[in-house]
Amino acid sequence: MLLEIDGLTRNFGGLVAVHRFDMRIDEGEIVGLIGPNGAGKTTIFNLITGVLRANKGNIKFAGKDITGRKPHEIAKLGIARTFQLNPLFGDFTVLENVSASFHLRPRSSLMDIYFNTATYRRNEASIMKQSLDILKLVGLDTMKDELSKNLAHGHQKMLGIGRALAVQPKLLLLDEPLGGMNPDEIDFTITAIKKTQQQGVTILLVEHNMRIMDFCERVIVINFGEKIAEGLPDEVRENKEVIRAYLGGEKVA
């Protein structure tokens, strides 16, 4: 069991954003987390990655308790994420965005870095090669020297994913990776996500676009911070609670 969440709860003043949320994710799965806007999906991501502190409950990753740890520690343990609004290193080029994200592995010591030792140069060369590989995977290798803030929206989102992959995570959290993309970009991104899973990365993704039902092995539905359904995509599609949550009564497509 790669990720175990028990009784996760988070309040903002009087507002309950996440309420007694449980979740299990096994290695190698692709799991979808869906729900209406404001259901608490991004909050759950923020809780897992340490950006927010949980009021109650705990989170275990690969057996280790990671509740309350800081974001950079969680990245070190092997969880990477993208963000909904997709901040980037705007003034860095596309390539630099990814190469700068290779902070953790391979890790050069401070001395190695400052004195430009052979170890450092070897690591940097390896990072460069791996960065180019990632850019190829996300389809941005042709614009590697563009400033990332000048990219089109869809490309920026792909860069966000590429950046997260540089962490070489065991678990990848994708927050609305298909948001704002045109159909071609969506196809490409889904292919990239599947390829990533094949390379051994476990994936949990939040999405509004129902295309994810096609390739997620399991889907969890939350509303008002609580899990209301879980199971195979087809099961969830027919679930009355889910339908009511989204549309108030009519059948989902």
Added chain:
Amino acid sequence: MEQVAATITNVLILSSIYILLALGFAFLFNMLGILNLAHGSIYMVGGYIGLALIRGLGFNPWVALLLTTLIFGAFGVFLEKFCFRPFVGDFNRTVMICVVIIIILQTAVNIIAGTQVYSLPPFVEGVFRMGPVSVSYERIVTFSIGAVLLGVIIWFVNMTKWGHQMQAISQDIEAAALQGINVNRISALACAMGSGLAAIAGCLIGAYLNLGPFMGDFMLVKILIVVILAGVGSISGIFFTGFALGALDAVLPMLLKGAVSEAIAFLTVVFILLIRPQGLFGHEA
């Protein structure tokens, strides 16, 4: 008894001056995000202009006060249009342009007035006596002017249309503009008010204490303390922190040696900032 009366008047006057200056600063800060580092220099030059009008051109002190206010109101409009509006949102260039203004004003004062210490003549002569207490009329007048101005500002911000528009801009500048508020005009008004108030404060202190070439720098730090401790976006908080600092500055030097009390004051401010960066009354960051 004498001591107590003098201390109380010191506290009241110092507080009202701090609050007046901090409010002028905060208007621009809350509305446009401009950190007007030159506010202290405006305060100083205001005092010197007042002095020039009274001693140099022979105006009656009250008339000079009025004229100074008008001159600096106009200066405020000029500043807002040419020095602040082009750089809204650009923290670096805002700092740069303020330093330019400070240099120009400071140098002008150095050239014309040198390092000599001047004093404005008192607005009202005489001393008020009641039993064992005697307070100069000058002090009463100074505090009264300060209090009246503060009252006017409170009325203006809360009761007039323009005041409401200023509040709207402080909360969300884009929404305010979309509501049809002429942001440029209101900003110019806010800057004019701030500069005018600073100039009056300069004249008041010039009469109450004296004018010196470093009073601008000295006061700028006080203003920053009052505004930052009050919290970003808080107008009413400034009344509290302004009074607290005024009381502290009036009372503490009597208990502790000068530099020690100052050092304690500053380190306390740093400490408060570390615990509660958004200030005592600021909105949750």
Added chain:
Amino acid sequence: MRDWENMNSHQPATSALLEFDSPTRKYAKPAIYAALIALFALLPAVLSSVYMLHILILIFIYVIATVSLRAITISGQFPLAHAAFMGIGAYLSGMASKWLGWSPWLTMPCAALVTSGIGMLLGFPFARLRALYYAMGTLFFGIGVLQIIYALGRLTGGYSGLVGIKPLFFGSKLPYYYLFLGLTIGSIIALYRFEFSRIGTNLKAISQSHLVAASVGINEAWYRILSVGVGCFFVGLAGAGYAHYNVVLSTSSFNFMATLWLVMYVLIGGIGHFAGPIIGTFILILIPEYFRDLKMYSPFISAAILGIVVYLMPEGLVGLPKIIRSWFTQHLKDKRAVHAS
């Protein structure tokens, strides 16, 4: 509500971890630097007055201070206490040489280390402050430092300043010139490596998005403290050097206006570029010196330079070659257009 936590003093931050220069540029750069160093080494021979030597020495000291300030600002932090730290280095070194009798050669590096330590100690609580709050916190701290110096009047000389500091050399200023030239070159090399290695890249990453930086494993607090430690070391060194050169210290050299000037040197030179502080310091000290005869009026010259850069040069003085080049190409384009028609 304005977002004070994210309104950084934003500077365009190129990573330059990848310096793919063409072969000619690769060899041209070191050649230019070597020529510059040779120029400065030979300069004293052609200078007419000792006063110019003094000005250059001051420029060297301030270059170290401003380049070290940049080392901190690339992380997105905008400290407003840098001159105060210069003062800490200066007073510590001066007092150690005066009261403990130590040689300046010993007190200078020690003062630099202690200044760095104080900076890092402060860095711990300050690392959680963002943007504006960090700037204000450091501002008040800087002023507090001055008040502490006044309060410890017996040791520091208080309001009248510190006298009786041991000088580094006796006699002429020439050895000072070469010492500070060497220190400046060394500091520039050290800080250049700091910025253009992965350390600098991480700092620039933090400055652009602390959320993303943390999500890739960069420990923001640790790196912010590191940058402050490095920056304070070099500015402490500059201050200590100043103390043993000037032999007397007055707090007016290290007050808030002094910090603002250091900040101006960096901003005017250009905050997006490593050479910005160097150019800014040179220009903003040399040009007013040239107009020294204007005496009281000379600050207006500085104000004029600042004004021109603020309004006309968004990238600072380092952007000047680009502006001139684009003016030329535009001029040539217009000429061609006229000829073509």
